[in-house]
Amino acid sequence: GENVEQHPSTLSVQEGDSAVIKCTYSDSASNYFPWYKQELGKRPQLIIDIRSNVGEKKDQRIAVTLNKTAKHFSLHITETQPEDSAVYFCAASKGNYGQNFVFGPGTRLSVLP
């Protein structure tokens, strides 16, 4: 089955710097890659997603890149702010339904003032 790895497990950056989180997946049939943000004690919320027919997607300070050949995708956050501090999860899915939704273990991002 699908296996999703995520690095780093923790990341500290200075406010205003950029943060990059990388995920790798094992199943070449995966075709949908969302990123979720989870603040302490709260539910995960989708922040950006990308499908396998697209190489890059941007939404204001957040971008995701996908390399299908290498089977990895990355989350890029620019001009980080304290409210970006949270745990970020990547996931990979290959079906129309979530039965193949496999999450990475998460990255705890701390933005230091």
Add this chain to the structure above:
Amino acid sequence: NAGVTQTPKFQVLKTGQSMTLQCAQDMNHNSMYWYRQDPGMGLRLIYYSASEGTTDKGEVPNGYNVSRLNKREFSLRLESAAPSQTSVYFCASSEGGPRNEQFFGPGTRLTVL
């Protein structure tokens, strides 16, 4: 819209007790999911329901049962709770289809003594 709601928010059980976690969504979504989240780990799929009337096992189904009561409601039952089932449980729903964004409920924090 309330989105995805879960009850209860917190629960403490003794080993061997049973309980049912309730989940409801008001977004007319076809698919619903139950995940567990353990400290330092990502979300692991317990069971899912691709559409009303169907349920299937996810990655970690042992010790759990589910019921898709109707399109809105999806319950998770622990028949004989064990300390290893101490976790935070999230219910989620999605339309299904190519994008498959999942919307999460607020979670239930379960402790089994």
